[in-house]
Amino acid sequence: MTRLHPFTLLALAAALVALAWLLPAPWGAAGTLAVAAVLALFSGAGLTPGASPGSTGTGMSPGWRPGLVVLRTAVVTAAPFWLFLFILHDVPTTVALGLRITTMVASVVWLVAVLAPARLVEAMVAAGWRAGTAYLFAATLSAVPVLKARAQRIVEAQRCRGLSPRGGLGPRVRALRALALPLILSALHEVDERALALESRGLVPGARRTPLAPPPDRGAERAVRWALVALCVAALVWRLA
Amino acid sequence: MTRLSLEHVSFWYPATDTPALADVSLEVAGGEVVALVGAVGAGASTLLLVAADLAPRVVGGRLEGAVDFRGRGNGEGGRGIVLPTPWTQVSGMAFTVWDEVAFGPANLGWPREQITRHVDRALARLEIAALRDREPATLSGGELQRVIIAGILAMDPALVLFDEPTAELDPAGARMLWRLVRSLAAEGKAVIVATNDLDALPDVADRVVWLEQGRAKKIGPPALLAEDALCAAGLGTAVAVVWRAGGLPRPYPLTVDDAVRLWRHR
Amino acid sequence: MTDALRLERVSFAYGDVTALAEVSFALGPGERAALLGRNGAGKSTLVRLVTGLRRPAAGSIWVEDWDTRDRPPEQLARRVGSMFQYADQQLFARTVRDDVSFGPRALGFAAPEVQQRVGRALAALGLEAHAAHHPYDLPPAFRKLAALAGALALEPRLLVLDEPTAGLDRALRARVASALLERAAAGAALLVVTHDLAFAAETLERALVLDRGRLACDEPLAGLLAAPPRLEPLGLAPPAVAALSRALGLPGAPVREADAARALARVAAGRRAPLD
Numbered sequence: 206m207t208r209l210h211p212f213t214l215l216a217l218a219a220a221l222v223a224l225a226w227l228l229p230a231p232w233g234a235a236g237t238l239a240v241a242a243v244l245a246l247f248s249g250a251g252l253t254p255g256a257s258p259g260s261t262g263t264g265m266s267p268g269w270r271p272g273l274v275v276l277r278t279a280v281v282t283a284a285p286f287w288l289f290l291f292i293l294h295d296v297p298t299t300v301a302l303g304l305r306i307t308t309m310v311a312s313v314v315w316l317v318a319v320l321a322p323a324r325l326v327e328a329m330v331a332a333g334w335r336a337g338t339a340y341l342f343a344a345t346l347s348a349v350p351v352l353k354a355r356a357q358r359i360v361e362a363q364r365c366r367g368l369s370p371r372g373g374l375g376p377r378v379r380a381l382r383a384l385a386l387p388l389i390l391s392a393l394h395e396v397d398e399r400a401l402a403l404e405s406r407g408l409v410p411g412a413r414r415t416p417l418a419p420p421p422d423r424g425a426e427r428a429v430r431w432a433l434v435a436l437c438v439a440a441l442v443w444r445l446a
Numbered sequence: 447m448t449r450l451s452l453e454h455v456s457f458w459y460p461a462t463d464t465p466a467l468a469d470v471s472l473e474v475a476g477g478e479v480v481a482l483v484g485a486v487g488a489g490a491s492t493l494l495l496v497a498a499d500l501a502p503r504v505v506g507g508r509l510e511g512a513v514d515f516r517g518r519g520n521g522e523g524g525r526g527i528v529l530p531t532p533w534t535q536v537s538g539m540a541f542t543v544w545d546e547v548a549f550g551p552a553n554l555g556w557p558r559e560q561i562t563r564h565v566d567r568a569l570a571r572l573e574i575a576a577l578r579d580r581e582p583a584t585l586s587g588g589e590l591q592r593v594i595i596a597g598i599l600a601m602d603p604a605l606v607l608f609d610e611p612t613a614e615l616d617p618a619g620a621r622m623l624w625r626l627v628r629s630l631a632a633e634g635k636a637v638i639v640a641t642n643d644l645d646a647l648p649d650v651a652d653r654v655v656w657l658e659q660g661r662a663k664k665i666g667p668p669a670l671l672a673e674d675a676l677c678a679a680g681l682g683t684a685v686a687v688v689w690r691a692g693g694l695p696r697p698y699p700l701t702v703d704d705a706v707r708l709w710r711h712r
Numbered sequence: 713m714t715d716a717l718r719l720e721r722v723s724f725a726y727g728d729v730t731a732l733a734e735v736s737f738a739l740g741p742g743e744r745a746a747l748l749g750r751n752g753a754g755k756s757t758l759v760r761l762v763t764g765l766r767r768p769a770a771g772s773i774w775v776e777d778w779d780t781r782d783r784p785p786e787q788l789a790r791r792v793g794s795m796f797q798y799a800d801q802q803l804f805a806r807t808v809r810d811d812v813s814f815g816p817r818a819l820g821f822a823a824p825e826v827q828q829r830v831g832r833a834l835a836a837l838g839l840e841a842h843a844a845h846h847p848y849d850l851p852p853a854f855r856k857l858a859a860l861a862g863a864l865a866l867e868p869r870l871l872v873l874d875e876p877t878a879g880l881d882r883a884l885r886a887r888v889a890s891a892l893l894e895r896a897a898a899g900a901a902l903l904v905v906t907h908d909l910a911f912a913a914e915t916l917e918r919a920l921v922l923d924r925g926r927l928a929c930d931e932p933l934a935g936l937l938a939a940p941p942r943l944e945p946l947g948l949a950p951p952a953v954a955a956l957s958r959a960l961g962l963p964g965a966p967v968r969e970a971d972a973a974r975a976l977a978r979v980a981a982g983r984r985a986p987l988d
Contacts, residue, residue, distance in 0.1 A: 322538070323539045323540055323541055323545065340539070344538075347538055347539065358798060359801065359802060359804065361785070362796065362802030363802075363814075363818075364765070364784070364786045364789070365763050365764075365765070365786075365788075365789055365792070365794045366789055366815035366818055366863075366866065367786050367790070367815055367819040367866070368786055369786040369818075370786075386804055386805075387802075387803070387804025390804060390848065391801055391803075391804070391848075394848045398529075398534045401504055401505065401529070402529060402534050402535040402536075403537070404500060404504050405498065405500065405526070405527045405598070406535065406553060406597060406598070406601075407549075407550045407551075407553030407601060408553050409553075412553050412554070412555065413555045414552050414553050414555060415551075415552045415554075415556055415557065415558060417552050417558070417561070485881050485883060486851055486854070486880070486881050486884060487851055491851075530879060531800075531879075586751050586752050586756070587751070587797055588751030589751060610879050614875075614878060615907065616749075616750050617907060617947065617949050618947045618949075619751060620907075621949070642879070642881050642882070644882075645951075680881065680882040680883050680886075681882070683952065684910060684951070684952035684956075685952055685953075687969060688956060688972045688976065689973075689976065691969065691970070691973035692972070692973040692974070692975075692976030692977040692980065693977050693980075694976060694977070702952065702959050705956055705959065705960065706959050706960065709960055
């Protein structure tokens with residue numbers, strides 16, 4: 206799966222999100238969610254042992270494990286939305302919106318897991334995009350693993366200063382608050398430093414980057430991408446009609 | 447040939463009244479190593495940012511005076527800066543160390559063959575060829591610092607700026623780095639280094655700039671680090687400081703060898 | 713008296729890469745040890761194990777009478793104060809004072825006690841002037857000191873620090889040295905990972921040298937620094953003062969600046985030239 210061209214992966218995720226909202230709920234939404242879940246489950250397909258497609262350094266074993274991690278992350282991230290929806294709306298609306306949001310979340314989580322920022326940059330640059338723009342897209346993708354790594358460091362430092370991440374609701378909420386602020390603060394601060402650092406490494410406005418290892422693009426994939434676009438347009442037309 | 451000249455440069459960071467640099471004039475020629483020494487906050491990092499054309503362009507703030515760099519735009523023959531704390535300068539978008547070092551050259555749009563040549567050479571110079579296939583996130587602080595330095599050198603700058611390059615390196619790594627600095631100068635590059643490793647400077651620097659509260663208090667040869675004023679300010683070499691603290695007369699020796707020579711002639 | 717820290721044949725690996733192999737040593741209260749070695753020799757790994765963030769694959773680590781396998785890091789924090797290499801990423805409160813008080817508060821001390829501890833920690837490092845500043849408004853060197861103050865405020869029985877002086881100028885290094893010596897005099901054991909042998913010579917007394925995961929040396933620091941042939945294969949080199957001492961043949965082979973200055977003065981006054 207990770208050998209697919211980055212644009213194909215992007216197109217799949219975008220199409221799933223678009224179709225989830227375009228197709229009538231609840232069946233359309235449920236259908237797209239099912240597709241998203243299947244994609245998520247296969248996130249590990251094609252990985253060699255010790256390799257990871259997106260974030261660095263975890264060396265997950267191939268097979269089902271990455272897929273299960275992706276699914277679990279998606280469910281956990283979407284859960285609060287279901288809670289709010291349940292409080293605010295009646296059951297049919299809750300189900301409809303909930304399924305759509307979950308599809309969105311699942312697609313994004315899946316994309317972050319299977320699409321390596323470096324490959325996306327290479328693909329965009331090979332297609333003629335400017336380096337700065339490509340980096341902007343890639344940075345958004347890598348934001349999650351970078352923030353995750355940072356969050357882990359902060360949690361570790363706090364644990365070593367006596368903060369317990371376990372316990373009842375009270376301590377957990379306190380711990381979350383103690384994590385959120387530094388995460389955001391240091392992430393924002395780092396944005397400044399990163400801008401400086403990247404400029405120092407040649408990433409200036411207007412830079413035309415040389416692709417080092419452009420991902421191969423196959424005719425079949427291009428066809429699939431166009432088909433997805435057509436599918437979304439068709440769904441849109443059908444809904445409007 | 448003068449690569450960089452600062453004339454009466456003052457710089458204020460955004461929304462601050464006190465200047466981080468005040469009326470600094472300095473000329474650096476190709477083939478020269480200039481060291482910046484001073485207490486934390488004295489302006490060394492700021493001076494490097496100004497020299498790298500990152501202040502005020504990217505950092506914001508206000509600059510007065512003239513900064514003149516003679517090189518060829520950005521990249522080849524341009525200026526490269528190695529910031530302190532290597533983990534902020536990592537691209538975050540490289541699978542391997544090789545890709546990480548190639549990040550800069552690729553952004554400059556060089557042809558593939560040229561990139562490969564420069565990257566391989568940089569890896570060899572920093573003695574990290576064995577790390578080329580490693581994932582950057584698995585590297586130690588010292589290894590990462592070498593990778594970042596390699597990444598900057600691979601862009602073949604004419605002016606190289608180092609901000610605390612040995613902070614994360616072990617003693618062997620630090621020795622390697624100082625040898626590298628001398629070899630860069632030998633190639634004709636202009637080098638400016640901000641460092642607290644004063645004991646290394648007599649063998650490395652051609653000139654030393656003493657910065658205090660944004661001003662260039664004194665500029666001179668490394669022997670400056672054995673002068674009374676600098677020793678009193680905590681900026682002398684360890685040998686000079688000890689000699690002075692022992693109540694022995696001037697001139698204070700700069701290095702162990704100088705001390706031995708002085709001692710023999712008592 | 714129980715040791716402040718005891719490692720018994722500790723081993724650890726990242727996947728199939730050995731990080732630590734059968735490391736054993738013990739630190740008594742008030743003992744000051746330098747953890748030395750090349751980059752990648754396993755020093756930071758050892759720090760993570762001692763703070764309880766990871767469990768050893770083999771062997772055990774005892775912090776006084778606590779086995780680190782049985783205690784999560786937040787509990788070990790009652791006895792172990794730590795500072796990691798990327799200290800400036802761990803700051804998160806709105807002011808330095810708030811950040812430093814985080815530890816004592818988390819441990820459950822009453823407000824007046826917290827105030828006192830924070831005050832002492834800030835004073836030890838000369839940070840009172842910056843106490844009300846936002847951590848990210850300070851240069852990285854001061855952020856590092858703020859992180860160290862956070863560990864000091866715990867007033868722990870064992871302090872484990874990873875490169876506390878990287879990037880600091882002489883004056884700030886001296887502040888760190890005096891703060892650590894003060895803590896040790898109060899009975900805390902120190903384990904400091906450092907490349908800065910000059911700082912180690914001034915502040916620490918014992919050398920624990922790791923080489924490819926094994927403990928290659930465990931001996932008094934001064935003796936090791938005076939023996940360049942032993943330092944070289946470990947990737948180390950004698951700091952300037954030790955080299956000066958040796959070159960001039962100063963009596964007592966001092967490695968600390970004040971001691972060397974005194975020895976120099978004495979020899980000069982006695983008009984003895986040790987080289988002749």
